[in-house]
Amino acid sequence: MGCQWTASDGEGDVMVVxxxxxxxxxxxxxxxxxxxPDLGEKGFxxxxxxxxxxxxIRGKKFVKxxxxxxxxxxxxxxxxxxxxxxxxxxx
Numbered sequence: 001m002g003c004q005w006t007a008s009d010g011e012g013d014v015m016v017v018x019x020x021x022x023x024x025x026x027x028x029x030x031x032x033x034x035x036x037p038d039l040g041e042k043g044f045x046x047x048x049x050x051x052x053x054x055x056x057i058r059g060k061k062f063v064k065x066x067x068x069x070x071x072x073x074x075x076x077x078x079x080x081x082x083x084x085x086x087x088x089x090x091x
Contacts (some may be wrong), residue, residue, distance in 0.1 A: 002015065011069045012067065012069075012071060012072060016063070017048040017063070018061045018063045018088065019062050021057045021059075021061055021062045024042060024057055024062035025055075026044055028044070030046050030048075031047070033046045034046070039054060039078070039082070040056030040057055040063075041057035042055075042056055043056035045077055045078055050068055050072075051066055051072035052067050052077035053065065054074075054081040055065075056081070061086065061088075065080045066090050080083065
């Protein structure tokens with residue numbers, strides 16, 4: 001499952017993806033990779049394609065969010081991940 005939206009100012013986008021946990025991709029060798037354990041199992045944030053991505057295993061799913069555009073930052077990716085985790089059903 002995945003969704004993508006254009007930023008309200010038209011200067012970027014956000015994406016949310018949830019797949020079975022066995023499809024988890026943790027880019028630990030990427031430059032700028034940082035572990036973020038409070039996001040969940042194998043939680044991380046990393047620069048990605050001119051923006052930032054944050055992800056973690058949450059229950060039986062691997063959830064990953066991406067933010068792109070001039071306002072994209074590691075903090076924005078982490079905040080989007082946390083908001084997404086609040087809204088997703090457990091499991």
